[in-house]
Amino acid sequence: MKRVAVIGLGAIGREVMKALDGLTSVQVVAVADPAFVGRDAGEVAGLRPSGVPVVASAAEALKLGAADVALVLTVSGTAEMLPIVELAAAARTNVVSSCEDLAYADWATPDVARQIDELAISGGITVLGTGVNPGFVMDRLPLQLAGACVRVNGIRVERVVDAAKRRGPLRAKVGADLTPEEFAAGVAAKRLGHRGLPESCALLGVGLRLPFDEVVSRIEPVIATLESPRAGIAPGRVAGLRQSAVGLRGGREIARLDLEMSVAAPDPHDRIRIDGDPPLDVLIVGGTHGDRGTVGTIINAIPAVVAAAPGLKTVLDLPLYGVL
Numbered sequence: 001m002k003r004v005a006v007i008g009l010g011a012i013g014r015e016v017m018k019a020l021d022g023l024t025s026v027q028v029v030a031v032a033d034p035a036f037v038g039r040d041a042g043e044v045a046g047l048r049p050s051g052v053p054v055v056a057s058a059a060e061a062l063k064l065g066a067a068d069v070a071l072v073l074t075v076s077g078t079a080e081m082l083p084i085v086e087l088a089a090a091a092r093t094n095v096v097s098s099c100e101d102l103a104y105a106d107w108a109t110p111d112v113a114r115q116i117d118e119l120a121i122s123g124g125i126t127v128l129g130t131g132v133n134p135g136f137v138m139d140r141l142p143l144q145l146a147g148a149c150v151r152v153n154g155i156r157v158e159r160v161v162d163a164a165k166r167r168g169p170l171r172a173k174v175g176a177d178l179t180p181e182e183f184a185a186g187v188a189a190k191r192l193g194h195r196g197l198p199e200s201c202a203l204l205g206v207g208l209r210l211p212f213d214e215v216v217s218r219i220e221p222v223i224a225t226l227e228s229p230r231a232g233i234a235p236g237r238v239a240g241l242r243q244s245a246v247g248l249r250g251g252r253e254i255a256r257l258d259l260e261m262s263v264a265a266p267d268p269h270d271r272i273r274i275d276g277d278p279p280l281d282v283l284i285v286g287g288t289h290g291d292r293g294t295v296g297t298i299i300n301a302i303p304a305v306v307a308a309a310p311g312l313k314t315v316l317d318l319p320l321y322g323v324l
Contacts, residue, residue, distance in 0.1 A: 002026045002302055005061045005093065007084070008073035009033035009044050009054065011167055012098060015295045016071060017045035025324060026302065028052055032061040058084050062091040069302050072097035076195050078105045078112045081127075085116050089123025096301050098294055100196030102129025103139075104314050107202040107215070117312040126308040130301055130315050132293030133159065134196035134203070137284075138257050140315045142272045143207035149276035154254055155204055158271040161261040161287060163240050164231050170290070174240040174261045175221060176233065183221045183238045193219045194243055197257055201245035204255040207316050212247040212254065219243045222262040231264040239263045300324050 004026050006013055013033065020026050021042070031041035034056045042050030055061050062070060070093050072084055078101045088095045105113035120127045129135070138157045146152050163171045175183040175192045186192035198215045205212040221238045224230035230239035240262025247255035270284040304318045 002306060003029045003066055003068045004302065005030040005032070005064075005067035005070040006041070006073070007032045007058045007061060007070055009036055009041070010073065011169075012291065012294060012298075013071075013073045014045040015291060016073065016298060017041065018047060019295050019299050021045075021047050023324060026299075029066045030055065030061040030064050032056065032058050059087050062087045062093055067091070067093045068306055069094040069096060071298055071302075072099065073298070076100050078102055078109045078116065081129075082112060082115060082119075085119050085127055088127075089119045089125055092123055092125060094125045094305050095120075095127040096298055096305050097127075097129050098131045098298060099129050100131065100134055100194075101199065102127070103131070103134035103196050104199035104203050104206075105129070105312065107199050113312060120312055121310045124310050126305045126310055127312045128301060128305050128308075128315070128318070130297045131196075132288055132290055132297055133194075133259075134200040135297050135315050136293060137270050137288050138197070138259075139200040139203040139207070142204060142274070143316065144320075145272055145280055145282060146208065146274055146276065149274060149278065149280065152208055152274060152276040154256075154275040155208075156256045156258070156273045156275075158258045158269070158273075159260070159287060160265050160268045160270075161259075161290060162263070162265045162268045163261050164263045166261075166290060170261065171240075171263065175238045176240055176263050178221075178238045180221055180223065180236075180238060183241075187219050193241065194259055194261065197243055197245045197259060201247045201255055201257050203314060203316060204257075205247050205249070206314075208254065210249050210254055212249050214248045216246045216248065217244065222260065222265075224263075229264075230262065233263055240265065296323075 036054040041052040224233040268287045274280040
């Protein structure tokens with residue numbers, strides 16, 4: 001049985017608690033979230049009492065020294081993960097996190113990635129960033145499909161998400177109901193946009209053994225119009241965004257990821273097209289659910305991470321794993 005600490009009881013953390021409830025292969029032994037200190041973790045998640053009181057911080061949860069793996073569901077940047085990994089290494093507790101930038105920290109923050117890797121190795125632990133995107137739909141899944149190809153010339157992945165069916169924080173992240181000017185300011189300030197898309201693109205280059213010279217990113221608004229109404233968004237205002245990441249090698253486009261997240265987006269789907277021998281064109285009708293998919297990738301990674309060699313890993317370093 002794997003002993004688990006859950007760090008963060010936001011929407012994803014509560015869903016992780018529900019997914020782990022009743023499983024005989026895991027036991028939640030510590031939970032941290034400053035918003036719920038002293039309350040029973042099970043009750044916070046909408047479950048029966050678990051007997052595990054919520055503590056204020058990751059430090060307190062990890063000091064208990066009882067967990068095999070910590071599920072860190074609180075931050076998005078690798079620099080924010082660094083002190084948490086330091087604590088986990090001291091406690092010899094492996095880490096699985098939904099931190100988007102951690103999915104391939106070597107791409108944007110190689111110095112921080114090196115520090116995390118060194119801490120993990122010194123502590124004898126494994127650290128992994130994963131989720132549905134990055135971590136599955138636009139990186140691991142396309143590369144798994146490419147394994148059936150004799151030759152790959154290029155990969156294109158499209159993901160369309162109806163933000164109207166997602167939580168409020170995602171709608172805010174994509175700029176829903178802003179003016180175009182407010183959207184532009186939000187992008188410039190890096191408040192808007194989906195984190196992890198360049199990392200997914202760079203991972204494709206690693207998996208294809210064609211590391212990219214450059215990943216070019218772009219974000220633009222989706223504007224509601226009279227001809228294309230967007231469920232309560234007034235014409236002329238922002239319904240969401242379109243974001244792309246293009247991997248270039250020797251000036252040639254090898255991979256292209258196109259992501260739309262907008263209110264009332266038509267035809268939500270995930271589509272993976274591989275130009276190769278043989279060519280492949282795979283469509284997931286309706287797309288992979290963002291929150292539920294993230295919960296699945298987080299909890300199902302637990303056994304593989306516990307069994308892996310110490311260090312900072314990506315999903316490409318781990319074997320295929322099924323349901324926990």
